[in-house]
């Protein structure tokens with residue numbers, strides 16, 4: 001019987017399997033950031049160990065880095081805990097080594113899930129880990145990539161392996177043409193709306209179908225990024241010519257004979273036609289409408305044409321309670337039209353949507369509408385995912401479009417995706433955000449997050465409330 005893409009990568013990396021299925025998996029790439037690595041390095045130090053394969057480590061600082069004041073250097077990091085995490089990473093990499101390190105202030109610094117692929121650190125067929133749940137992003141390259149905990153970070157550093165149990169195979173097939181105004185973000189929000197945040201639990205999801213093949217690598221990364229929000233630790237997309245074209249010439253990508261050999265192997269990284277999946281979910285891309293989350297979980301999502309749900313109409317007591325709590329936290333009434341929700345802040349960024357294509361989509365809408373950020377919007381910020389994205393966007397003049405319309409154009413980092421740096425929501429503030437999590441307090445205590453695509457966020461900034469961007473498409 002044929003094998004899935006997941007089966008193939010797993011088989012290539014499994015070192016040993018116990019009777020109960022517990023396996024030792026060889027790890028090719030270890031991405032490191034400042035939040036989940038300090039204890040791991042400390043553990044190595046205490047045990048007198050070295051990093052097993054230094055060339056597997058690629059590191060950057062992202063969660064704690066400020067997005068303003070870079071001209072002040074490290075003095076611009078006002079939060080002392082943030083500063084300590086960033087300088088600790090600098091010291092650890094100096095002591096333990098890495099294949100590549102993009103520290104705070106360096107040109108290639110950025111969100112770990114943006115800089116990995118961008119620098120050719122993420123390659124098809126690899127096993128990729130990072131002490132970060134959104135490592136699933138890298139699956140867009142046909143790599144088996146998932147987040148691990150801090151103790152596992154230390155284990156991988158010490159042994160180059162990870163203890164893991166094989167997940168089941170799920171196929172999410174999205175066929176058809178995505179309507180104008182809809183993006184990869186709308187696809188993945190629609191998938192999560194359908195399967196729920198636990199739908200992918202215990203599975204590795206392969207995203208397939210003509211709509212997925214039609215996406216750019218940036219779009220595929222957006223989809224895989226949120227596989228974790230659908231409950232799956234890893235998401236995958238089969239390798240095709242787009243994958244290979246994206247990688248060619250990147251900093252850490254193979255060259256010469258090694259490139260040719262790699263491409264030959266990468267071209268085998270698809271599920272066999274007769275591969276068996278344990279679960280199959282199908283979606284018609286042509287039916288997708290721009291999505292907006294209304295609640296405190298990514299599955300609480302509806303088309304922009306929708307209205308917030310009425311808990312009284314929900315028969316299941318648990319679900320009813322969840323709807324009531326979410327509406328209360330979000331400060332919304334049942335039956336509220338989504339395009340009548342006004343926002344206080346707009347955040348375009350995060351490892352879901354801070355790549356060049358996202359910047360282009362947001363700028364295009366701003367240009368098309370041709371107006372300034374609405375008066376009720378206190379802050380609209382665009383945070384590129386890396387220094388290279390920032391540079392590219394500036395070459396294309398996108399920053400000028402944003403700034404002229406009243407957006408702030410910031411330095412790269414995780415920024416307002418989570419409240420770990422200076423960018424955050426104040427209690428009660430409502431935000432249109434292109435990030436991936438809308439949990440209570442995620443963007444700051446009491447903050448209210450609505451997850452949307454970059455184009456939807458940009459339009460919300462200009463109109464002051466959510467709008468159906470299909471009318472501009």
Ligand SMILES: CC(C)[C@H](C(=O)O)[C@@H](O)C(=O)O
Pocket residue numbers: 035036063131132133134147418
């Ligand atoms: C800080 C880090 C461990 C965390 C994660 O694992 O995802 C963060 O990136 C997030 O998005 O919540």
Ligand code: SF4
Pocket residue numbers: 062063111112113132134350351352413414417418435436
């Ligand atoms: S951008 Fe957000 S989701 Fe991504 S790694 Fe940073 S904090 Fe996590």
